[in-house]
Every structure is written in C-alpha cells, then in structure tokens.
Amino acid sequence: MSTSSQPQFRYTQTPSKVLHLRNLPWECSEEELVELCKPFGKIVNTKCNVGANRNQAFVEFADLNQAISMVSYYASSSEPAQVRGKTVYIQYSNRHEIVNNKSPGDTPGNVLLVTIEGVEANDVTIETIHLVFSTFGFVHKIASFEKAAGFQALIQFSDAETASSARNSLDGRSIPRYLLPDHVTSCNLRISYSAHTDLNIKFQSHRSRDYTNPYLPVNPTAMEGLMQPVVGPDGKKQEPQSNVLLASIENMQYAVTVDVLHTVFSAFGTVQKIAIFEKNGGTQALIQYPDVTTAAAAKESLEGHCIYDGGYCKLHVSYSRHTDLNVKAYSDKSRDYTISEPSSLAGQVPGMPAAPNVWQNPQSAPSYHGTDYAASAAMRAQPPAGQVPAWDPNLQARPPYGSVPGTVPSQTYQASPIPKYVNTATPAGSSPYLQPGASSMRMPQPGFNVRPVGAPVPGQPPY
Numbered sequence: 001m002s003t004s005s006q007p008q009f010r011y012t013q014t015p016s017k018v019l020h021l022r023n024l025p026w027e028c029s030e031e032e033l034v035e036l037c038k039p040f041g042k043i044v045n046t047k048c049n050v051g052a053n054r055n056q057a058f059v060e061f062a063d064l065n066q067a068i069s070m071v072s073y074y075a076s077s078s079e080p081a082q083v084r085g086k087t088v089y090i091q092y093s094n095r096h097e098i099v100n101n102k103s104p105g106d107t108p109g110n111v112l113l114v115t116i117e118g119v120e121a122n123d124v125t126i127e128t129i130h131l132v133f134s135t136f137g138f139v140h141k142i143a144s145f146e147k148a149a150g151f152q153a154l155i156q157f158s159d160a161e162t163a164s165s166a167r168n169s170l171d172g173r174s175i176p177r178y179l180l181p182d183h184v185t186s187c188n189l190r191i192s193y194s195a196h197t198d199l200n201i202k203f204q205s206h207r208s209r210d211y212t213n214p215y216l217p218v219n220p221t222a223m224e225g226l227m228q229p230v231v232g233p234d235g236k237k238q239e240p241q242s243n244v245l246l247a248s249i250e251n252m253q254y255a256v257t258v259d260v261l262h263t264v265f266s267a268f269g270t271v272q273k274i275a276i277f278e279k280n281g282g283t284q285a286l287i288q289y290p291d292v293t294t295a296a297a298a299k300e301s302l303e304g305h306c307i308y309d310g311g312y313c314k315l316h317v318s319y320s321r322h323t324d325l326n327v328k329a330y331s332d333k334s335r336d337y338t339i340s341e342p343s344s345l346a347g348q349v350p351g352m353p354a355a356p357n358v359w360q361n362p363q364s365a366p367s368y369h370g371t372d373y374a375a376s377a378a379m380r381a382q383p384p385a386g387q388v389p390a391w392d393p394n395l396q397a398r399p400p401y402g403s404v405p406g407t408v409p410s411q412t413y414q415a416s417p418i419p420k421y422v423n424t425a426t427p428a429g430s431s432p433y434l435q436p437g438a439s440s441m442r443m444p445q446p447g448f449n450v451r452p453v454g455a456p457v458p459g460q461p462p463y
Contacts, residue, residue, distance in 0.1 A: 013091060013092040013094075014092065015064060015067065015068050015071075015092050016064070016067065016092045016093050016094070016095070016096055017060060017061045017062070017063060017064045017066070017067045017096065017097075018058055018059070018060045018061075018067070018092075018093040018095050018096060018097060018098060019037075019058070019059045019060075019061070019067055019070065019071070019090055019091070019092060019093060020056070020057075020058055020090070020091050020092070020093040021033070021056065021057045021058070021059060021081075021088050021089070021090055022055070022056050022088070022089040022090075022091075023055060023086060023087060023088055023089050024055045024056060024057055024083055024086070024088060025055070025083055025084040025086050026053075026054065026055065027048075027049055027054060028048055028049065028055070028057060028083060028084075029048065030046050030048055032083050032084075033046050033048065033057055033059055033083075034046065036081060036083060036088070037059050037061075037070060040061070040066050040067075040069045040070040040073065041061045041062060041063060041065075041066025041067075041069065041070075042061065042062040042063075042066070043059060043060070043061060043062075044060050044061065044062050045059075045060040045097070045098040046058065046059050046060070046098070047098050058093055058095070058098050060097060060098045067092070070090070071090060071091075071092065074090055107193055107195075108160045108163070108164050108193055109160055109163065109193045109194060109195070109196075109197060110156060110157050110158065110159050110160050110162070110163050110197060111154055111155065111156045111157070111163065111193070111194040111196040111197060111198075111199065112133075112154070112155045112157070112163050112166060112167055112191055112192070112193060112194060113152065113153075113154060113191070113192050113193065113194040114129070114133075114152060114153045114154075114155060114189055114190070114191050115149050115150055115151070115152050115189070115190040115191075116150065116151045116152070116153070116175070116187055116188075116189060117150055117187065117188045117189075117190060118184065118185070118186050118187045118188060119150075119151055119180075119184055119187045120151060121144070121146050121151050123151075123180065123181055123183075123184050123187075124151065124175065124180070124187070125206070126142055126144055126153075126206060126207065126208075126209055128175065128179045128180075129142055129144065129153055129155065130142060130209070130211075131179065132170070132175055132176075132179070133155050133157075133166055133170070135166075136157075136162055136165050136166040136169065137157055137158060137162035137165070137166070138157070138158055138162075138211075139155060139156070139157060139211060140156040140157065140158065140199075140210070140211060140212050141154075141155075141156040141199040141201050141208075141209065141210050141211065141212070142154070142155055142156070142208065142209045142211075143199050143201060143207070143208045144207050144208070145207065154194055154196060154199055156196070156198070156199050163193070166191075167191045167192075167193070170189050170191060171189060171190065171191040172188065172189065172190070173188070173189055174186060174187055174188055174189065175187050175189065201213075201216065202216075203216060203217045203218060203219040204216050204217070204218045204219065205218070205219035240319060240321075241292045241295070241296055241319055242292060242295065242319040242320055242321065242322070242323060243288060243289050243290065243291055243292050243294070243295045243323060244286055244287065244288045244289070244295065244319070244320040244322040244323060244324075244325065245265075245286070245287045245288075245289070245295050245298060245299055245317050245318070245319065245320060246284060246285075246286055246317070246318050246319065246320040247261070247265075247284065247285045247286075247287060247302075247315055247316070247317050248282060248283075248284050248315070248316040248317075248318075249282070249283045249284070249285070249307075249313055249314070249315060249316075250282065250313075250314050250316065251306075251311060251312055251313065251314050252283055252312070252313055253308070253310075253312040253313070254307075254308055254312055254313060256276075256283065256285075256307060256313055257276075257332075258274050258276060258332070258333070258334065258335045260307065261274055261276070261285055261287065262274060262335065262337075264302070264307060264315075265287050265298055265302070267298075268289075268294055268297050268298040268301065269289055269290070269294035269297070269298070270289065270290055270294070270337075271287060271288070271289065271337060272288045272289065272290055272325075272336075272337055272338050273286075273287075273288040273325040273327050273334070273335065273336050273337065273338065274286070274287055274288070274327070274334060274335045274337075275325055275327045275333065275334040276333045276334065277333065286320055286322060286325055288322075288324070288325050295319070298317070299317045299318070299319070302315050302317050303315065303316065303317045304316070
C-alpha cells in the first residue's frame with residue numbers, strides 16, 4: 001500500500017490519453033517515464049521536468065484506452081506507481097495532446113543564427129565566419145547584421161544534419177584567437193537554429209555572400225577597404241565616409257521639398273540626386289554628391305543647422321552606406337540632376353521649360369556676388385508665375401516673375417531683370433543669405449540658421 005495519505009488518483013476528471021504525473025524525482029528523465037508507462041501501451045510524446053520544482057510530467061498515449069488502462073491498474077493495485085522509490089501520483093490531464101512549445105531556435109534546420117559576443121560588427125569579417133563554419137560542410141550563404149543582441153550572422157548549410165553538426169561543435173566556443181584583431185580579447189559563439197530555410201542574398205558584399213551564385217552582382221561596399229572602420233587620432237572609430245548623405249529633419253513646421261534641399265546642399269557642390277522618404281514617423285532624405293570630399297564638407301557645415309529661422313526644420317546629417325541612388329528623374333519626392341536631356345523632364349511634368357536649367361548644376365555657372373547672386377539664386381528657387389512655393393510659411397502668392405532667357409550649361413547667366421532692392425531693410429531675425437550686398441553665399445558660422453535663398457522669413461511678408 002501507499003505510505004502516503006494523499007490519494008493517488010482524482011476520479012472526477014474526464015479521461016484523456018494524456019496523463020499528468022506528480023511527485024516525480026528531481027530531473028526525472030524521459031527514459032524513466034517511458035519505462036513506467038510502456039507496459040500499458042505506446043507512448044507518443046512526453047514532457048518532463050514541468051513545474052516550479054521540476055517534479056511533474058505529462059505522458060501521451062497513442063490511444064485513450066491505453067491511458068485508461070494505466071489509471072485503472074494503479075487505482076486498483078496495492079502497489080503505487082513509483083520512480084526511484086518515490087510514489088508517483090497519476091491523474092488525467094485537461095489537455096488532449098502534448099504540445100512542445102519549442103522556440104524556433106530549438107527546432108533543427110539548415111540555417112543557423114549565430115550571435116558573436118564580445119565583438120563589434122567590423123571585428124569579425126565574413127571571410128572569417130566562412131572559414132570557421134565551412135569546416136563542417138559546404139556553406140551556401142552568409143548574411144551578417146547588427147541587432148540589439150549584438151553582431152549576428154545567418155549561415156545556410158545544405159541540410160539540417162550539417163547545420164546540427166556545426167551547432168553542436170561550436171556553440172559556446174570561441175573563434176580562434178589568430179583569426180581575430182589584436183584588440184579583441186575574447187569572442188564567444190552563441191548558436192541556435194533559424195526559422196529561415198533559404199536566405200535571399202541580393203548582392204555580394206562585406207556583409208552578405210552567396211557561394212552558390214558566382215554571377216551575383218558585387219556591391220561597391222565589398223571593395224577592399226572602402227567601408228572599413230577608420231580610427232581617428234583619439235583612437236576612436238570614425239564613421240565611414242560616403243558620397244551620399246543621410247539627412248534627418250526634425251521640428252518640421254514647414255514643408256521641405258526637393259527644391260529646398262537642393263538649394264541648401266548645392267551650396268557646397270554639385271548635387272546629383274535627392275530622394276525624400278518617411279521613416280519611423282520622421283522625414284529623411286538622401287543627397288548624393290559626385291565625391292566624398294564634397295559630401296564631407298556639406299556634412300560638417302550643415303550638421304545641427306536649421307533650414308528656417310526659429311529652429312525649424314533642423315538637420316542631422318550622417319553618411320549613408322549608399323553610393324549611387326536609384327531614383328525617379330522627376331517626382332515630388334526625388335530628383336535626378338544627372339539627366340542631361342531636359343525634354344525628358346519636361347515630358348514628365350507639364351509646364352516645365354524645355355531649355356536646360358542651369359540651377360541643376362550650380363558648379364557649372366560662375367559665382368555671383370552681391371545682390372546679383374541673390375537675385376539670380378532667387379529666380380532659380382522660384383516656381384512658375386502664380387504658384388506658391390511649397391516651403392512658403394505664409395502661403396502667399398508672389399507677383400509674376402520675369403523670365404530668364406534660355407541658356408545652355410556652357411553659357412553664363414544674363415543680367416537678371418529683377419530690381420535690386422539695395423536700400424530695403426533686412427527683416428528682423430532673417431538669414432544673412434538674404435542680406436543685400438552680401439559678398440558671397442557662404443555657410444554661416446555655428447549659431448546662424450541656413451535657409452534656402454528666396455524662402456521668406458517666418459512671420460514676415462514674402463516681399
């Protein structure tokens with residue numbers, strides 16, 4: 001008889017092919033459960049070490065009658081069910097099948113998710129990752145990235161068996177020291193299975209590689225040394241430079257259009273392409289220059305400055321990983337200034353002049369001084385007569401504008417017909433760009449605001 005006064009069964013429960021076992025010894029194994037239950041029928045699933053004390057388990061029989069047979073036997077037997085000398089209490093479970101809620105990382109697959117701890121993204125190259133994991137079989141594809149968990153990589157093998165072999169051998173171990181940079185003291189691999197089965201690699205680069213497709217295009221960032229980290233004089237890593245800038249715009253009280261961005265960023269050199277998009281609830285833009293030097297000068301001068309007075313439309317500028325933007329030639333959100341045939345642009349937007357627009361390439365025109373530059377620059381930033389500039393804070397229509405004779409990029413500007421209001425007082429708080437008699441359009445020193453030429457001052461008339 002049982003030495004415990006606790007009843008071994010609960011007779012009021014509805015029979016189920018899943019049995020709930022309690023009072024098991026610490027860390028009872030699946031083999032011990034199967035040994036106890038197999039005399040009554042076929043065991044199709046088990047779940048061990050359940051509960052806070054890890055002393056409970058579930059056993060699922062193939063048939064309901066087999067579970068009833070086990071419960072009935074021990075209910076009428078003078079000898080209770082025991083495991084390691086401990087009395088086991090048996091009852092029907094409320095569930096009708098055992099669902100092993102394994103995470104995707106526990107389900108074997110042919111793709112591994114590898115977290116490399118103790119390193120930064122550029123400390124371990126994709127070649128090093130390939131060298132380590134190809135020891136266990138052919139590596140099809142690799143994709144590396146940065147997440148909150150750290151530097152990670154997806155590694156695709158031919159089959160789950162090869163992936164399991166690599167996981168069992170490398171999980172918890174470190175990459176050999178001679179394959180790591182000198183400043184990396186230790187690096188541990190934490191490996192789980194990924195839910196992916198076939199990685200989508202779009203191009204070969206320093207972050208992704210497809211070893212099954214030799215004809216896959218190569219991304220420019222895969223070129224040696226192009227995107228490698230640069231260490232400054234203070235020993236800290238500097239942001240990799242690029243000819244494409246990423247501008248984030250905050251405190252947007254006024255609209256920022258492609259023309260506004262072109263006016264601001266072309267002060268430092270030829271702007272080739274612009275693309276505006278929304279991301280994470282904010283407005284961002286990509287601005288492409290022909291070279292890194294021009295982009296670096298623009299970034300240094302414009303970081304933290306505002307397009308409009310009063311702290312409106314503040315710019316935060318960083319380098320983008322793009323090198324050549326793929327944008328529509330002319331749209332509300334993008335512009336390609338490298339297209340030399342103006343008729344293609346005129347065909348896309350009704351009402352555009354067929355003559356080439358010199359303002360698309362400010363570097364091809366000579367620099368203007370004083371009010372001559374301000375007047376001609378204002379003409380370039382102005383829309384056709386009767387229209388209101390998109391960034392006009394007061395949304396007031398301007399008077400009709402004079403037309404500029406058609407020119408070609410090799411010709412210079414003719415004298416602007418716009419009168420020069422030399423004696424007009426400068427509105428309070430306006431940008432130095434709009435001050436009559438300014439010797440040149442140079443970027444203000446920190447503390448001044450940047451505003452496109454021709455844009456009105458908030459709260460002031462546009463004239």
